[in-house]
Amino acid sequence: MTTHKTGTREEWLTARLDLLKAEKALTRRSDELVAQRQALPWVRIDKSYRFETDEGRASLAELFKGRSQLLVYHFMFGPDYKAGCPSCSSIADGFDGLAIHLANHDVTLMAISRAPLPKLQDYKRRMGWTFPWASSNGSDFNFDFNISFTEAQQREGSIEYNYERGGHAMDAAEVPEPVAQFADTCGTDPATYSRDRPGLSTFVLEDGVVYHAYSTYARGVDGIWGMYQWLDRAPKGRNETGVWWKRHDEYERR
Template identity: 75%
Template sequence: MTTHITATRESWLAARRELLEAEKALTRQSDELVRRRQELPWVRVDKAYRFDTEEGSVALPELFKGRSQLLVYHFMFGPDYKAGCPSCSALADGFDGSVVHLANHDVAFCVVSRAPLARLQAYKQRMGWSFPWASSAGGDFNFDFNVSFTEQQQREGGIDYNYERGGHAMDATPVPAPVAEFAAMSGTDAATYARDRPGMSAFVIEDGVVYHTYSAYSRGLDGLWGMYQWLDRAPKGRNEAGIWWRRHDEYGRS
């Protein structure tokens, strides 16, 4: 028998209308955040970043593919990983359906990781994805946009992630169980796994000049998780007691 409160349809409707007012207020607050996000100052990108892609070696402006805006997802797939991060993989399952719509609204989209291109392509084929994925191997792109860190930074506690130093689960001692679990699922150890982090960055190009406009990390990526948007509307919500998700081809395995 359920222990949750039950009601008549009439009383449910009254409670739902009250909740609707709160939802509308949250939507208006979200609209205001979007406006403020778009008002952030732009920072000129002068460094000549290069990426390995299916079309060959390209510069950052070429990732725009003729569009004026570029969205990049920083996917955790370090050079020593054997497979992509399970969390990034779950989030990335929602990318393919959006890419074509973004492209037809003057927005290019690309995933970027530090692993070699051949390894990214093999994993992309395994997952059945079609979105663009570029390798920044050997370059500074990931480091400059605060999603990759050196072993020395890690040893010295010099990791600035999500606009603050320390405080993230991947920097905790002892290593949290979920971090160790996902590191193993990615074919590496926890310390190596934690030298790459998830994030997204936005860029714009005007008169041939690229500007960085926005980046988000950690729970700033929550809105990009398609499954969480659905779970937040399910009767039991996220209902999490730990790490439950897997790569989509791993569910049902013993």
């Protein structure tokens, strides 16, 4: 016997119409936030960044692949990881289906990580992905966009992430269980694992000049995590008490 509230079709419809009003209000508010996001001032990027790609070395402007807009997913895959972050991997599972549509709307979708390109290529083959993925190894790119941090920053507590300053090297007793679990699956320790973080940054190219338009971090990437968008509409919602997801090739076949 279910413990969830039950009712008649008429009761359900009354409640559903109330919810529809709230959903429409949220949609309108979301549209307002989109407009506010697009109204942010663009910041010109004069620093020269170099990346390793499947096609060879490339500048930030060349990552646009002839388009005027670039969406970068900051994929957690540090130089010392043996595998990509499981959460980032879950998010990236949805990229291939979207990339072709974005590419035909003047937008390039790309992942960027600090791991050397051969590591990214091996992992990409393992996951069966085809979206473009560049290595920023040896570049300041991740550090300049507050998505990667040094061991010294951890010790000093000078990490600035999600527009807040804080964070330090964690004692074993302080490490949250999900961090320890994810670090283990990436073949590294929690401190090393935590020196890279997830995020999304967007850029625009006009008259040969690259501008930074937007960045979001932490829960700010929830909106592109397709798994959760579906779960939020499932009868039991996210229904989780801890980390339950894995890389897609690590589940038992059902």
